Amino acid sequence: MHSRHSHRIRKPSRRTTGMADESPLASYCLQIVDFCLLGILFVAPLFFGGRHLLGRMVFIALSSIAGVAWCTHQVLLKQGRWTHTWANVFGISALLLVALQIAPLPTQWVEQLAPRNASLLTLWNHHEAAVPNFGNWNTLSLTPSATKIALATLIAYVMLFFTASGRLRERTDIERLIQRIALAAIVMACFGILQYFTSNGRYFWFYEYPYSTTALAVKGSFTTKNHFAHFLVLGTGPLLAWIVLQLHRVGKNQPKRQPAGHFSSTATMVALSAGLGIVLLAVLLSFSRGGILVLLIAISISITVYYRRGLLAGSYLYGFALLGLLVVGLLSLSGYDQVADRLDDFASGSLEVLDNNEGRRKIWEANVEAIQAGSLFGSGAGSHREIYPVYFTKSPTLEHTHAENGYLQVGTENGFLGLGLLALITLMVGSWCWRALRHASSNRALVLAVAVTASLVVSLVHSIVDFVWFIPACMSLTILLAACALRLAQLNHHAPTTSTETSDTWAKLRWIGLTATTACAAIWS
Numbered sequence: 001m002h003s004r005h006s007h008r009i010r011k012p013s014r015r016t017t018g019m020a021d022e023s024p025l026a027s028y029c030l031q032i033v034d035f036c037l038l039g040i041l042f043v044a045p046l047f048f049g050g051r052h053l054l055g056r057m058v059f060i061a062l063s064s065i066a067g068v069a070w071c072t073h074q075v076l077l078k079q080g081r082w083t084h085t086w087a088n089v090f091g092i093s094a095l096l097l098v099a100l101q102i103a104p105l106p107t108q109w110v111e112q113l114a115p116r117n118a119s120l121l122t123l124w125n126h127h128e129a130a131v132p133n134f135g136n137w138n139t140l141s142l143t144p145s146a147t148k149i150a151l152a153t154l155i156a157y158v159m160l161f162f163t164a165s166g167r168l169r170e171r172t173d174i175e176r177l178i179q180r181i182a183l184a185a186i187v188m189a190c191f192g193i194l195q196y197f198t199s200n201g202r203y204f205w206f207y208e209y210p211y212s213t214t215a216l217a218v219k220g221s222f223t224t225k226n227h228f229a230h231f232l233v234l235g236t237g238p239l240l241a242w243i244v245l246q247l248h249r250v251g252k253n254q255p256k257r258q259p260a261g262h263f264s265s266t267a268t269m270v271a272l273s274a275g276l277g278i279v280l281l282a283v284l285l286s287f288s289r290g291g292i293l294v295l296l297i298a299i300s301i302s303i304t305v306y307y308r309r310g311l312l313a314g315s316y317l318y319g320f321a322l323l324g325l326l327v328v329g330l331l332s333l334s335g336y337d338q339v340a341d342r343l344d345d346f347a348s349g350s351l352e353v354l355d356n357n358e359g360r361r362k363i364w365e366a367n368v369e370a371i372q373a374g375s376l377f378g379s380g381a382g383s384h385r386e387i388y389p390v391y392f393t394k395s396p397t398l399e400h401t402h403a404e405n406g407y408l409q410v411g412t413e414n415g416f417l418g419l420g421l422l423a424l425i426t427l428m429v430g431s432w433c434w435r436a437l438r439h440a441s442s443n444r445a446l447v448l449a450v451a452v453t454a455s456l457v458v459s460l461v462h463s464i465v466d467f468v469w470f471i472p473a474c475m476s477l478t479i480l481l482a483a484c485a486l487r488l489a490q491l492n493h494h495a496p497t498t499s500t501e502t503s504d505t506w507a508k509l510r511w512i513g514l515t516a517t518t519a520c521a522a523i524w525s
Helices: 024-042 053-076 086-102 107-113 116-120 144-167 171-197 225-252 259-285 289-308 314-331 336-348 356-374 384-391 406-438 443-462 472-490 505-524
Strands: 081-083 499-501
Touching: 024 053, 024 144, 024 171, 024 472, 053 144, 053 472, 053 505, 081 144, 086 144, 086 406, 107 116, 144 472, 144 505, 171 225, 171 259, 171 443, 171 472, 225 259, 225 289, 225 443, 225 472, 259 289, 259 314, 289 314, 289 443, 314 336, 356 384, 356 406, 384 406, 406 443, 406 472, 443 472
Parallel strands: none
Antiparallel strands: 081 499
16 A cells, blocks of 8 residues: 555654653643534534524534644644645635624725625714714624624634544544544434424423424424434434444454454444434434435435445345335334425425425525625625515515525625635535545545545535524534545545644744634634
8 A cells, every 4th residue: 555655655653643752731632622522513412503692602612622622732742733724724714704894994994895884874974964873884794793703603613623623633533533423413313303202392391492392393402403404414424434334344253253243243233223214214204305305315425436336235225225114114103294295395396385485585586686785795794684684575574594595695694705715615625525535545435535525515405405504513513524524635645645743843833822822712702
């Protein structure tokens, strides 16, 4: 494996990776990082997916602590590890864009950069003394308070990606994280099903949420069924990868020589298959059309690639088919008719059926107009609730807190600059997935790459008809999977690595400065 490309890549030793001679405090910081990542996967989603301020605070706190702990860990090492990637540039650019929206600017600048503000804020910025006014509006954002919360959340996202991409040193770390994502999906699915079949209408059986109930669909701890389903589907690709890897481990074990190991591997295989069935059942019982659609996409991508690359024998496909029949059989006990009705909406091929009362189309049209009028900077991150009624053809009967489309909402709130940055980030992550798939150096690397790619495709597709990017529990999984894609691409033996090891004085000072900056950002958030 190394003879052909040994002249390109110098294999790092344990000393250069910073894993040897760690001080007790450095090891403790690394444990804090791991515990925070576990909290983001298993604890933060319980607070309604982070949809509201309490859950968002929990997510931001966990991400901030992880970021500070990771930077402190690097300072305490003899040789800190720095990964050069365009993601750092794009992350800083996104932060600067949102920060500029709430920065106090001269009135003339605001009039030039956000010309729409003058027509909307008619009682501001009047220079005639005879005209009553509130003063000078000095921010590009129309909702500075909401934009501050959005900036705090974005800081947490950037710190989470930075921390995760640094923490994933080897493929073993990536595989462990993917397994934890799969396990998080199983746990949430189990909780959702249990809550549904023993429901009293309240979340966790004691909290009465005024705008939603747990009695009509499986939702877990999420306020909407679509976001619950999306969370589970993001874990479906990793769960299938775990199963495929476990199948290979079971096949390698020799029952006669290692009976205990073979029994343990088989038991794990049975447990994972049961977990997959539970996840499939929970997604179907969510009655989310978008969730069911992206579930089929994730399974189709994973199974197709595994089969074509010889990682999944035809006999195993029959096993998956049998599992599917079992799930349908369980579904027939409760909820089969509702699922069938939801799937019939796709079969009809009618927009009127899929989009009842043109709800999504109306809000999409309003957002398209808002993007055109918003120029480069938009109306401000977090401002959708306030800006969309301006462009509604008639007074809405329901409040649309989000655009039901991630791309349109980014454009509405962050303008053409936000859309351009989103396009660049999408291309960058896509290139990571392509490199990880195309140049996979082993079957294990390929399985992991397929899991990550399938889930990221799910995120891109589902965002066309929902605002899953604006739910921290869903977005945190997407960010962790993107970090896995980056590291899989970098760890490729056939591609030049972009990871560098540094130990000079400047590098140490850089990590100290970064730790201080991260701590200040965390406290502000």
